[in-house]
Amino acid sequence: MTLTINAPRLWNNLMQIANIGGTPDGGCDRQALTDTDLSGRELFIDWCVQVGLKISYDAVGNMFARLDGQDNSLSPIVLGSHLDTQPTGGKYDGILGVLAGLEVVRCIREAGIKPNRPVEIANWMNEEGARFAPAMMGSGVYAGMLDLAQVRDAADKEGITVGQELDRHGYSGFADPTGKDIHAYLELHIEQGPVLEQTEKTIGVVTGAQGIRWYDVSIRGQEVHAGPFPMGMRRDPVAALPEIIAGVLEIGRTDEHARATIGQIDTCPGSRNVVPGQIEMSIDLRHPDEAVLTSMNERLEAILASVMDDHKGLKFDLNQIWHSPVVDFDAKLVKAVLNGALEHGCSHLNIISGAGHDALMVARKAPTTMIFIPCKDGLSHNPAESATPEHVGAGANVLLSATLELLN
Amino acid sequence: MTLTINAPRLWNNLMQIANIGGTPDGGCDRQALTDTDLSGRELFIDWCVQVGLKISYDAVGNMFARLDGQDNSLSPIVLGSHLDTQPTGGKYDGILGVLAGLEVVRCIREAGIKPNRPVEIANWMNEEGARFAPAMMGSGVYAGMLDLAQVRDAADKEGITVGQELDRHGYSGFADPTGKDIHAYLELHIEQGPVLEQTEKTIGVVTGAQGIRWYDVSIRGQEVHAGPFPMGMRRDPVAALPEIIAGVLEIGRTDEHARATIGQIDTCPGSRNVVPGQIEMSIDLRHPDEAVLTSMNERLEAILASVMDDHKGLKFDLNQIWHSPVVDFDAKLVKAVLNGALEHGCSHLNIISGAGHDALMVARKAPTTMIFIPCKDGLSHNPAESATPEHVGAGANVLLSATLELLN
Numbered sequence: 001m002t003l004t005i006n007a008p009r010l011w012n013n014l015m016q017i018a019n020i021g022g023t024p025d026g027g028c029d030r031q032a033l034t035d036t037d038l039s040g041r042e043l044f045i046d047w048c049v050q051v052g053l054k055i056s057y058d059a060v061g062n063m064f065a066r067l068d069g070q071d072n073s074l075s076p077i078v079l080g081s082h083l084d085t086q087p088t089g090g091k092y093d094g095i096l097g098v099l100a101g102l103e104v105v106r107c108i109r110e111a112g113i114k115p116n117r118p119v120e121i122a123n124w125m126n127e128e129g130a131r132f133a134p135a136m137m138g139s140g141v142y143a144g145m146l147d148l149a150q151v152r153d154a155a156d157k158e159g160i161t162v163g164q165e166l167d168r169h170g171y172s173g174f175a176d177p178t179g180k181d182i183h184a185y186l187e188l189h190i191e192q193g194p195v196l197e198q199t200e201k202t203i204g205v206v207t208g209a210q211g212i213r214w215y216d217v218s219i220r221g222q223e224v225h226a227g228p229f230p231m232g233m234r235r236d237p238v239a240a241l242p243e244i245i246a247g248v249l250e251i252g253r254t255d256e257h258a259r260a261t262i263g264q265i266d267t268c269p270g271s272r273n274v275v276p277g278q279i280e281m282s283i284d285l286r287h288p289d290e291a292v293l294t295s296m297n298e299r300l301e302a303i304l305a306s307v308m309d310d311h312k313g314l315k316f317d318l319n320q321i322w323h324s325p326v327v328d329f330d331a332k333l334v335k336a337v338l339n340g341a342l343e344h345g346c347s348h349l350n351i352i353s354g355a356g357h358d359a360l361m362v363a364r365k366a367p368t369t370m371i372f373i374p375c376k377d378g379l380s381h382n383p384a385e386s387a388t389p390e391h392v393g394a395g396a397n398v399l400l401s402a403t404l405e406l407l408n
Numbered sequence: 409m410t411l412t413i414n415a416p417r418l419w420n421n422l423m424q425i426a427n428i429g430g431t432p433d434g435g436c437d438r439q440a441l442t443d444t445d446l447s448g449r450e451l452f453i454d455w456c457v458q459v460g461l462k463i464s465y466d467a468v469g470n471m472f473a474r475l476d477g478q479d480n481s482l483s484p485i486v487l488g489s490h491l492d493t494q495p496t497g498g499k500y501d502g503i504l505g506v507l508a509g510l511e512v513v514r515c516i517r518e519a520g521i522k523p524n525r526p527v528e529i530a531n532w533m534n535e536e537g538a539r540f541a542p543a544m545m546g547s548g549v550y551a552g553m554l555d556l557a558q559v560r561d562a563a564d565k566e567g568i569t570v571g572q573e574l575d576r577h578g579y580s581g582f583a584d585p586t587g588k589d590i591h592a593y594l595e596l597h598i599e600q601g602p603v604l605e606q607t608e609k610t611i612g613v614v615t616g617a618q619g620i621r622w623y624d625v626s627i628r629g630q631e632v633h634a635g636p637f638p639m640g641m642r643r644d645p646v647a648a649l650p651e652i653i654a655g656v657l658e659i660g661r662t663d664e665h666a667r668a669t670i671g672q673i674d675t676c677p678g679s680r681n682v683v684p685g686q687i688e689m690s691i692d693l694r695h696p697d698e699a700v701l702t703s704m705n706e707r708l709e710a711i712l713a714s715v716m717d718d719h720k721g722l723k724f725d726l727n728q729i730w731h732s733p734v735v736d737f738d739a740k741l742v743k744a745v746l747n748g749a750l751e752h753g754c755s756h757l758n759i760i761s762g763a764g765h766d767a768l769m770v771a772r773k774a775p776t777t778m779i780f781i782p783c784k785d786g787l788s789h790n791p792a793e794s795a796t797p798e799h800v801g802a803g804a805n806v807l808l809s810a811t812l813e814l815l816n
Binding site: 191192193194195198210212214224225226227228229230231232233236238239241242243245246249252253256258259260261262263264265266267270271272273274275276279282284286353354355378380 | 599600601602603606618620622632633634635636637638639640641644646647649650651653654657660661664666667668669670671672673674675678679680681682683684687690692694761762763786788
């Protein structure tokens with residue numbers, strides 16, 4: 001018999017916690033380590049304690065709710081995500097992964113299953129990075145990608161630091177976050193993209209995450225008056241844009257998984273009757289295969305070299321300012337998610353994560369995967385963020401199945 | 409015998425008036441109707457009175473210094489420009505045209521010439537538009553292009569109006585500016601462009617001024633995350649830029665007189681990992697032939713129509729926000745300037761004005777032309793604005809010759 005979660009209970013929990021920091025437009029403002037975030041945590045703790053889970057914390061404010069196993073010396077299976085939101089966030093981003101984890105644990109208890117190892121629900125501190133940068137802070141410290149001392153110095157715009165808030169809430173004395181041992185990590189999340197909705201699939205079997213390379217491009221020419229200066233005497237950086245833009249977007253068509261985005265173009269001084277002296281632009285390249293991403297980088301360098309050749313009067317700088325390598329999720333866990341989708345008769349699609357998630361940090365230390373469900377119009381970080389009760393229930397059922405498979 | 413001006417005297421006058429509002433970096437700050445502007449006017453009046461000229465004003469603060477002719481019922485030949493500067497202005501822009509006019513009149517007197525009609529020097533109020541917008545204010549009111557009552561309401565950033573300043577300085581009671589009758593108007597000016605310097609010519613014989621069309625272009629797509637959104641599902645306004653930019657710059661290569669400038673490109677929201685939802689850009693098209701400018705406008709409309717066809721997922725707006733028609737200078741006056749360059753053995757070039765000048769306003773009511781001399785690196789509106797004593801002297805000699813020809 002296939003065990004299923006209590007879908008209405010999970011949905012009611014999602015709606016109930018959304019009232020904490022709820023905004024008139026139906027969104028949520030529960031930024032990390034605020035009093036509102038603490039109220040959200042307390043409600044979650046209440047629910048956990050009601051089913052007999054043990055709550056623990058680490059020194060960066062990550063929290064874990066534990067269902068003991070038959071052998072508590074074994075490392076736990078962890079289900080989780082984050083309860084913090086953007087200032088204009090929605091009801092699902094992060095929250096779904098935590099509350100679905102709780103629902104899975106409830107079902108395991110109610111079914112009378114005594115797991116061989118502990119099962120925990122994780123609420124990672126400050127995934128959003130809205131109040132304190134960078135994002136994925138708690139999971140980043142756990143994974144050793146961020147340093148606790150540095151993270152404690154991060155300040156919000158009013159000058160309050162993470163360290164002050166951790167002290168105020170009593171988290172600072174807890175264990176070193178990097179000491180935690182995780183057997184397997186599973187995170188259910190809304191897709192934050194349009195693919196599942198547009199292909200009418202219920203479950204995204206997430207096989208990994210894109211590698212990302214960020215670049216700054218600077219083009220310097222000569223700032224002159226739009227009237228007197230003949231075209232032939234100009235050193236107009238705008239003239240180099242068509243070749244760069246067309247080339248970059250073409251890199252984005254390398255294959256169906258490639259992405260290329262020019263999010264910022266700034267013309268300086270930005271006056272309508274002045275030929276710009278300088279242009280600054282951003283380039284974001286992504287691919288789930290590190291070798292392909294490397295070749296995309298090489299194509300970008302070749303394009304810039306060619307543009308420089310064609311525009312000898314201009315000066316160019318291409319600086320890669322960030323490189324986040326590809327993350328491949330654990331094959332055994334990915335298979336467990338696929339089996340869960342099959343077991344519950346859910347339509348499904350292999351998919352790549354394009355946004356940042358705690359799972360991308362956790363994956364650096366522990367076997368990890370994610371489950372995606374559709375969200376309306378691919379919209380997220382927005383009060384209009386929306387998912388259906390059917391998809392939420394399906395995602396939690398797949399999480400339950402995968403957890404049970406991993407417990408066997 | 410060819411009459412010549414006293415070049416060192418003119419140069420000394422230029423350097424002397426530059427001390428009024430002089431800035432430590434060698435520039436000038438003598439904004440319209442300030443006490444500093446008034447001090448500059450007073451020094452100029454002193455010089456005029458020393459050679460027996462009569463000073464008059466109109467109700468917008470334009471001032472005229474008059475050398476009587478044999479028949480004072482005839483309308484005057486007017487030589488002029490403006491004594492006001494940008495806040496970070498130079499020593500030559502405008503000032504040269506006024507002081508060279510004074511030098512020409514001095515020479516006429518010293519040569520014992522009694523002109524058949526009056527010769528006047530004009531100092532037009534607020535050409536720069538730096539303290540009060542718009543620019544070319546005094547000459548604009550004279551030409552009937554601006555309304556005196558509206559101009560009086562223009563306020564500087566401290567809320568002081570042109571009307572208050574005209575009252576304070578005692579100009580408001582003088583004659584209606586539009587009543588003035590001008591037989592011919594000649595303005596000597598630095599080029600504010602690079603053509604004369606780069607072609608090594610001393611005199612620009614200015615045949616007219618560019619017509620200008622200004623446009624706002626708006627491209628609207630869909631703001632989505634740079635990671636999850638597949639390229640094929642995006643409506644990215646950046647994708648339309650190569651075709652628009654390349655097309656606009658190609659319009660600028662219609663012929664050697666055409667100009668096309670994209671001075672502003674704004675990506676909204678302008679975040680490096682967000683596909684812009686919207687792009688706003690400016691387009692500035694110029695040509696000295698109105699028919700060609702019209703055809704450039706048609707080409708721009710055709711480019712936009714083609715881009716719209718190629719990008720059906722995007723919404724485009726093309727709005728012409730300003731059209732300043734071509735100005736053709738008076739053929740007889742242009743010929744007089746050419747003859748002057750020939751008489752003084754100056755290398756010369758026919759040239760089109762690409763910047764705004766009082767002469768462009770005056771030309772709408774009276775026969776008008778301009779004389780350009782080179783300025784270093786085409787630089788203006790800058791403390792580093794620079795012209796050589798040789799070029800200043802040559803320009804004033806050509807102004808003298810042209811004036812004498814027009815008096816015959």
